[in-house]
Amino acid sequence: MLTSNELRWFYPGRIPEDIKVWFQQHCLINQEQSPEKRDDVYLYVPESDFLGIKLRQGNLEVKWRTAELGVLSFGELVAGKAEKWAKWTCSDSTGEIFQPATVLDKSSWVTMQKVRYLQPYQVLPDFSVQPVVSDENIDNGCSLEITELLIQNNTWWSLALEANGEDFRLMTNLQVTAESIFTTYRGAKLLAINSYAYPHWLSILDY
Template identity: 50%
Template sequence: MLTTAEMRWFNPGKLPEGVLQWFEQDQLGYLAPAEEREDIYLYVPESEFVGIKLRQGRLEIKWRKAELGDLQFGKVTGKTEKWAKWLCEDASNESFQPQDVMGKKAWVSLKKMRTQRKYRISPEQTIVAISVNDSSDCAECSAGGDRTCSVEITQLEINSNPWWSLAFEASIIDESPLANLKCVAEWIFENYPGELQIENSYAYPTWLDIVV
């Protein structure tokens, strides 16, 4: 089980060019190549605390453990939540296949183009850009456990309608569950070219209840 602190926004329409240019600027550090895929979500009406999807041959289940309050960074305000995630895989490839559920009313296809960054935070609050696949231990951070935060912009298409999302997903320090997320978000949003409203800040289950 993986437990993270998360903050996310959804906006209708195509990703603004200015936001994409801001996210791709060199000063933000290492940028992973864009990833394109199709995820299949189980739509559970009025169930904002649980998310279930098929992704690349496995089943992913997320459960909201707690709401952690609102955060503001200049013209950006978002809701933070604590989520737990479980991954189920089948080496035989007999389970968790999209063709088994596609066409059924409860399952929804979602096309994604995701661009992602990842950062490690030292106990002194120094932020270092790392590869999104980097899971190695950091000598200077080992005393405080995992201190990382991923930031992603995702272009979405559902029922032929475009949306886009900006999200933070951070490891949790028990005594301060939002420390890693806040540290990276404050730095990331120093020159964000616009506003992000709290009424558009929620996780995938809530968004699906809006668009399905």
């Protein structure tokens, strides 16, 4: 089981150019980094914004919101709802069960195309933050991602932070990373009203 504290925002349309430039110039170690492209298949569970179930790259992933942590603000431009999530991943050694083809004809499963840029950060013992190439072997860290989403011919984008590590450090890892990266943010306001996780987003899309 993986436990994380998260902040996430969703907005319709493509990623604004100024936010994309900010992310590439001020957040990415490698500004020439190619995005990850993949299709995830989500189970739509009405009125269950605390539960996320999806098929991803041959695995079944289940996420459960264990706590709502209130609104965090970072300067005048950023405010978001922090949440704590637990994630379980189940794999199939045969490669036959957790495949999108097994559920694509079911209306309750929704395919989502993602184009995602990801930058992991390490939170050091003195609570300073540094970007790293990979989050492997990091005891305490937080990843920043910006993702363009295509779902049933509708385009959205999402910005998110996901903090991992020792349980008593999760909130600190989230806050110090957000404070560090948002010092250079000059884009449109990121509002708490637009801050939620994937299950709630799917519910407001009315699928």
